[in-house]
Amino acid sequence: MVKEIRPLGWVVLAVLVIDTVLLAALELFFLPLRLDGTLLPLAGWIPVPVTVLVAVLTTPLLVSSAGRLVHPRAAFAPLVVWVLTVLALGLFGPGGDQVLIQDWRALLLLAGGALPAAMALGGSLAVKPERKRP
Template sequence: MQSEMMRKILLGFLWIDGFLVGILGVAFLQLSLGSVAFPISALAAGLANYVLLWFSATLTAGPAKFGALVAFAVAFFVSAAGGPGGDAVIPQDWRSFLLLGLGIAAPMFAGYAGLLPAVETAPARPTKGGRE
């Protein structure tokens, strides 16, 4: 059984991973196959965020398990905000909505639909004398 401190450290790393998935999803969003826009990063971000949510659900049952998705959303919206010259990293078309939908909405649906594992709890220890 993991200690509570180790669970918090692992959750923190998963949140950092969610932020990194957001940055990488935005960075590779404009990939194309020839002349056809091919947003494979949206599919990869959705799958990666679901895996991060899965691992977070094994560590906590509370709302902290959605921290990686919040970090992904922060990375997405910071990238969507225009810079000082009016430039934007994310294209203002259907690919950005697909990244947001697959990166956040799909894992959130899985989380609320009960498709995540339950947190393991420690078995009750007997007290002295064998009584609980």
């Protein structure tokens, strides 16, 4: 028996997708933060990819929430939207600027957002096999 998505489920999915786009944009724009004394304390210009930690925590949460609240097959939407938003804004950002910095922090952001979310997606799609009746 296939569970269909209710109309309220579409609203919940839209809210989760909008939240995904906003989080991906903020994680991308604040990726170059440094301990330079302006916004964060002064500690020798050390790069601090705090937004990677945010991505590690929020993307799996969004994926599992979509799978639990909407439909197990809808769980892929936040992951796909997050990756597309980071790549689109990062490579073709506002005004044609390249926002995705070209160093280890960009790779860390992509891995930190996509890998835990992919694991959560696998957990959402995992279904107990039905027992066949004799």
